[in-house]
Amino acid sequence: MIKIKRPTLLLDKQKCLSNIAFMVNKAREKNLVLRPHFKSHQSHTIGSWYRNAGTEKITVSSMVMANFFATDGWDDIAVAFPFNIHEIEEANKLASSITLHLTVCSPETASFIANNITSPVNIYIKIDTGYHRTGLYPENTQVIDAILDVVNSSDKLKFTGFLVHSGETSKVRSREDVEKIHVDSLKKLSELRRRYENKWPGMIISTGDTPTAVLMEDFTGIDEIRPGKFVFFDLTQHYVGACSISGISIVMACPVVAKHPERKEIVIYGGAIHFSKDELILPDGKRVYGQVTELTDNGWSDKPVKGAYLCDLSQEHGIIRGSDEFFEKTVPGMILGIIPARACLSVNLMQGPVTTDNEKIDHFSTVKTQYGA
């Protein structure tokens, strides 16, 4: 095991490769195109692991991130975020060299692209089947038709299909809840397909979330999946039921710096600038940022410490509460493993993980100023 001095985000490369292999196989088995979301890892290195597993198409969440991966040789990239018209110059540059897919949810934005794009570009229409973050309701066919009219009358725009992200599956607590969301979403999407596929042969339906991709078996009417979080998983995905603890490929290692018997609290060097303040609400209502697990010679234990949670964060401080036994044996200088509530934001803040074999994994955040971000 590498020597830990400061908060360090550890990656178990074998677990990460297994997670990638699982999803590649599942997509193949279900006859789905896998277009994994690369915002979860934002790394050329981890991207190469996908490439070795046969992945050719990817999803990103911003134009600058698309550019980051295009420079690494990815040539079929979907930006699954409502197109920001101020980045038309960047879109033109990318569309001239790769197969670029943009996402829209208004005729105005579609028209702007049609009027300003200089190379062929592909258009996803963002559909909202229940997450209510962004996208058009599937019954809002008037606006969908208006967007398709714009696409139809442009010689540069091509309709890829409908894109949905059921992010609400990351907030539930069981396979049954995920299935309910999935079945409802499938129904709405199949109606959309029925309505549009005659006029738009070859259009696809693309769905996005990790719990659905992992837990569901029936993908009737779906052509493409875009999960991303499964590459690491985390405590939140575990509580949804999308992974076992042993499937989680990252853990934060943090030094204990103080203990306070009056409140039975352990203070670690590891705070909001390492974990992010995105909390998980446990079944009993407790708000946590992670769960403690013991580090081992070559990684960490798959049996987390019962009841020991990261309960509060300020900039560099983390507060851990646990059992009497845990409190007694934990002393300043010990290094605790913490399974994070939300992997992706931690990976972003930590500027990428380091493998348990001490290989630093590259991350977009260390170079993004080069991409104008």
Added chain:
Amino acid sequence: MIKIKRPTLLLDKQKCLSNIAFMVNKAREKNLVLRPHFKSHQSHTIGSWYRNAGTEKITVSSMVMANFFATDGWDDIAVAFPFNIHEIEEANKLASSITLHLTVCSPETASFIANNITSPVNIYIKIDTGYHRTGLYPENTQVIDAILDVVNSSDKLKFTGFLVHSGETSKVRSREDVEKIHVDSLKKLSELRRRYENKWPGMIISTGDTPTAVLMEDFTGIDEIRPGKFVFFDLTQHYVGACSISGISIVMACPVVAKHPERKEIVIYGGAIHFSKDELILPDGKRVYGQVTELTDNGWSDKPVKGAYLCDLSQEHGIIRGSDEFFEKTVPGMILGIIPARACLSVNLMQGPVTTDNEKIDHFSTVKTQYGA
């Protein structure tokens, strides 16, 4: 005004300089040493603005950050975070070249330092007068005495004094609430002083938070203040009463990318990786991440848009809700200003702001791998 394409953290340099001047003058007037907390900005450039205003002593929150500022010529640095024994090598290196102050809250950590430090180093004892994050209760004189015994018997350690951070002042809603906390803290600290000053002449009492430093007038028994947040201020500090809206020196500028009439929601390009998920709870119970304000030719309006708040965040998406009038006139492509709930975490995520005159401000996060973090 600079052209905004993507989420951009704007700094009004004049407001920032005024905030620094205000605090420098206040400390001088009250006969207090100002040792500002540099974790708020983590910038050599902004550090130089303090230096020009006469600041000589600074506070940081980690050993790597101490090193970052030492390389820029700062030679009296306090690390206001419980010492992490795994960084003794770094402490030795710094202590050999600058006046270094470490913070401890246990005899074990003090002994570790005494046994392993190779150059003279100064020790603050961390006291908890009510924030309950870390530190010793002032009545816990047995442990305080044990730490002082360690200091006393070491020829390398020197007792600087007691260090407290009343972080709970950032959670209240009025000057009166801040005063209550401050008066209670002063009382506890004066008892500590009475108990220890005969044996430790020259020991100081150091307090830390922005609301106290800004709003209070009576600092009897306090020698040093270490506020940091006042350099930017933010919506949270405004709701405490520590600043007017016009005193806030940073605003995030974000493009609108979608609007959804069904839910009267505006979607911006600007999410958890730009703002952080640290929320502010408004007096009416609403949880928000920021408030909308209009951008102007040379900055932004000091009159934020009434009722228009950043209400939800995912990785790149932000959701804004506001009045009917605000919703009607806001369209994709517009750039909205957002006064952030928490400035310091946004500054960290954005890797420093850019001034309204288009000067990019340096930030530790872009170089921290050079410092081993």
